[in-house]
Amino acid sequence: MAFALNTYMAPDFECTTFENAPDVVMKRVAADGVAPENYHAMSIFPEYFKIDGQWHLAEESRMDCVPVWEDGRVHVREFRHLRVGDLVICGRQETGEEGIYVHPDGFRTAEAMAERFAFRQNRSRETAYSKVYDDLYELLKYERDNGYIVWVMGPAFAFNGYSREAFARVVEGGYAHAVLAGNALATHDLEAAYLGTALGQDVNTQMNMAGGHYNHLDTINKMRESGSIGAFIHKQGIDNGIMHALETRHVPYVLAGSIRDDGPLPGVYGDAYAAQDAMREHVSKATTVICMASMLHSVATGNMTPSFRVLPDGTVRQVYFYCVDIAEFVVNKLVDRGSLASKGIVTNAQDFIGLVAKGLDLL
Incomplete structure (x- = not known):
């Protein structure tokens, strides 16, 4: 259907x-x-x-x-x-x-409005998510050509070669119109592309490399020398990963800095309010938002995201909001926003993105 x-x-x-x-x-x-x-x-x-x-x-x-x-x-x-x-x-x-x-009930069905009492409304490790995944695949296929998909990402994806490839395929398939993240996602993804490690650990074997604790700093230093992420990718011949996919597909991204950042990378927003404005530029166009493995970025984006969007022709449409995290607290905090458009999935974010890529026939 x-x-x-x-x-x-x-x-x-x-x-x-x-x-x-x-x-x-x-x-x-x-x-x-x-x-x-x-x-x-x-x-x-x-x-x-x-x-x-x-x-x-x-x-x-x-x-x-x-x-x-x-x-x-x-x-x-x-x-x-x-x-x-x-x-x-x-x-x-x-x-x-x-x-x-x-007007809180604009998108509710008559059945949903009548159902005031129901069990198992919160998300947990015991929740069955197969229908949520199936619906998400169909939603993403629709939104690729008719909407604006914003992904909000923590650095977990960069620690594993498979999840890096999976999200890169999602980007290359046209299923990402903007990405909101922090310094760490870009740093560890590019460390993996440049040196094969994330925080000194091989992204495929998970083996710690001798002297590997220098790898992310060396990567940051080389990027700062290059002047930009795009220039670093070109100069070093990077041909894989999340940031490579975003750059080559010209998908905009916002990297919001943190007080704990190393470096940071060139292009990272050091001013929190400038970062918030840059994020809202994309959130104000979003029709689907998917937040994964980053509590602070997810909460920040959730606070910016309304339950609806007005299209250029004046149509009022629903905004779909997903939160994916291994911590039930994070998922339920974001889903408990009073909107039927919000969905939560309690799972490992690396497994999640692999399933999404497969469900979209990208892997």
Whole structure:
């Protein structure tokens, strides 16, 4: 059966509740980066605001940010991006009483809305994931040509030759439109391509090499000498791995730095807020997000990702969000976002990417 998106059910704004609702209250920002009293904070769901008698959807939303009315549209901004004079929408009631309506059930089926009690809703090692995998394969096939797939990755994939190859095949197959990661993923993947090790351990045999603890530092140093990851790949004749696939396929990636980074590599964002802005550029286009083996990057991306996306033709569609980790806590923390679009898989991330590559007939 061909994959089909769930149909979005918009609120009926012709009903009495909405017609009688007042316009929202708006207040000006008095100091840069400071929202006015009683500001409204956004959720992951579609949110509508009544302004001059009309209901307006905030199209590019983000949780824990504030709505700003500007140029006939509702913009959603981080507190740090607020500027003096911005017109912020205020109000804490979310069912129309203050001209604000949060719509959590737009993608729910009638059956799902009726089912209020159910067992085994959390993800665990005992959960069966075969149907989740089958659905994911079909979703990725659809999204390759119709959506924007963002992968959020920890460094675990770079420690194993098979998982490096599996994700490289995913990229080469067109199933990645952007990758968000940290310094470590790129460092250890390129160490593997350059010296055959990750943190000094052979990526195929898992044998520790003599003096191998220098390998990642030598790799970083060579890349810094080259000036960029792309230049290093070209100069050293790198022909395999994740970063090689991203560079040769021209898939954009954001490497967000950490206080614990070695080097770091050229191109890694050292400013956390600049990294956040760069990540959000891709998250704001994402229709499917898959977070794997990186709790901090996954939580950060989850906080940026709404449950919906407005397409250029005005269609409101679902955003699919997956979290893959060996730790149940991480998976359930990300899945427990109140959205039916969120799925969790408790497994080794290296095994996961191998299954995905096979399920897509890439290996």
